[in-house]
Amino acid sequence: MKFEFRKSSYSGGASxxxxxxxxxxxxxRAVRDSxxxxxxPLIFDPDKFxxxxxxxxxxxxxH
Known part of the structure; x- marks a missing residue:
């Protein structure tokens, strides 16, 4: 599998x-730390994601 990652719009920006x-x-759905x-990457079922x-x-x- 070849994943094409994009930065999440919820990411911390300059932090x-x-x-x-x-x-x-x-x-x-795959998720990784940039x-x-x-x-x-963490792999998820699309519905669960x-x-x-x-x-x-x-x-x-x-919290």
Missing amino acids: GTCVEVASNVPGV KNPSGT TAFVGSVKAGRFD
Whole structure:
């Protein structure tokens, strides 16, 4: 699989805390830390990834 990553719009900008997401492979969503592009990405089922992003947007993980 060849993932084409893009920087998430929710990344930290100048702070350097960036998350990159790839959705170019059917049936898969991949996430990686932009500071470690050669590291192993986290792989998600698209529906579960969408549910996770929805939870983040809703503030369910805010402390």
